[in-house]
Amino acid sequence: MRLLLSTIGSRGEAQPVTALAVQLKELGNDVRVVAPPDFEDLVTGNGIGFTPVGPVLRTVTAVQPKPEDLGRLAEESVREQFRVVSQAAQGADVLVAGGALQHATRSVAESVGARYVYASFCANTLPSPHHAPPAMLGRVPVNGTPEENLAQWEQHRQLFAASREVLNAERAKLGLDPVDDVRDHIFGDAPWLAADPVLGPWPGPGELVQTGAWLIDDQRPLAPELDAFLAGGEPPIYFGLGSMRGAQDAAHHAIAAARELGRRVVLQQGWAGLRLADDAPDCIAIGEVNQQALFRRVAVVVHHGGAGTTTTAAAAGTPQVVLPHMYDQYYWGSQVERLNIGRSAAAVTTEVLAKALQLHEEAAEVGTQVRTDGAKVAAERLQRIAGVNRAN
Structure with missing residues (x-):
């Protein structure tokens, strides 16, 4: 057919x-x-x-x-x-x-x-x-x-x-x-x-x-450089805006907030072409990636609130911070708040990240319920x- x-x-x-x-x-x-x-x-x-x-x-x-x-x-x-x-x-x-x-x-x-x-x-x-x-x-x-x-x-x-x-x-x-x-x-x-x-x-x-x-069953391996970075310390914060045209300073603010908490950062460049503010070893910039594999190895997923990214983070059992820009993204931010598996915010701050980091138990529980x-x-x-x- x-x-x-x-x-x-x-x-x-x-x-x-x-x-x-x-x-x-x-x-x-x-x-x-x-x-x-x-x-x-x-x-x-x-x-x-x-x-x-x-x-x-x-x-x-x-x-x-x-x-x-x-x-x-x-x-x-x-x-x-x-x-x-x-x-x-x-x-x-x-x-x-x-x-x-x-x-x-x-x-x-x-x-x-x-x-x-x-x-x-x-x-x-x-x-x-x-x-x-x-x-x-x-x-x-x-x-x-x-x-x-x-x-x-x-x-x-x-x-x-x-x-x-x-x-x-x-x-x-x-x-x-x-x-x-x-x-x-x-x-x-x-x-x-x-x-x-x-x-x-x-x-x-x-x-x-x-x-x-x-959902696509993504079996792609992580790049060796990214895999080594993840293995080289505590789980980092992930920051990515997918196909959104986010401002460069949004990524810089997120990195600064993560550093205040002693956390490293994985920055996905996305369609906005986000860049690192410096070449310090506590951050890594990446392109297209297997989010299903990556999200299981980070401490918090900070993203734009697209349906796919929200679901993938939830299925991974990882807390998330939603930064909605348009369309359904505000809804997904509210659902993350409703389930207490993360936060929805206008910008990344140290306080927002700290609250999300405390929700691993709740996120892990919801992760067991998400259908694939x-x-x-x-x-x-x-x-x-x-x-x-x-x-x-």
Whole structure:
């Protein structure tokens, strides 16, 4: 059976989509991933067919677009999605949209007669009276009463309305009727939640399919230099911002705070190109790394609050400090606080690090409860869906 998995997000969406693709391939399916060009090596390195969509994110996110350009860029993204996904989806039995702003995938599924599944990687990206929407366009909603939360979700719905015209124009080219509610069209009637039920449970209303987080079983060894550094003293503090464009001084402040506590630092450079302030032997800068292996050997994980990094740190049983920048990251910071496995903060201070260092017992306990089979659960369910679709 043939399945197409699509995302236009950063590594926090491309990596779980790839994890699902790997599990689907192991079940004997023909699988292809559509994702930004940045993640070709990630996808093909796991033996999965790859089709690029859109520009290189690492280059695009380095420049802050002008407000007047946002509408044009959004329209270009929708048209590009329709062009690429339409070509890649021929013969597919199931199309899966992984993450936000997947304007084309459901429409293309309709046009080729395939089943459609929308998967979210965080509970607060799906409407509920029990939480506020994720941060978008610089707005950071705050949880309130159910009525207040629903009012915020209505505002969230309106953010999608700007793309209705271009979406319907592309649907017309496929011979499809127009849609009125863009957001609910994308989410579909039965969205999935690819998040760990302990770390990010669905609060309701109603039930949905919560598979657990989609994680790649990363078997890559740590670089010899990093392995030697880790073995050369007490577990260090890890600091990394993933695909966020963090300021250099954020890393320098984190290193200073760690040093005040007598701790060494592993600094992941990430898309921000973070650099060490000096060449002292108590710090090491690294690039791409097996986080699953690394996080088990550090004292605290300081990060931006992406779904994947939060889950990997939690599964490692290591306390964390979340420095949220955008979208769902504020939610993950609140969940870390709720479970008392770390802290959420605007910046790294000695006090914040000291509090996180005291939470090893709590983090270790939660680590034993985090599921690592979410991608397999989702793959097996999709296999059944694909079989039903083919039979019909």
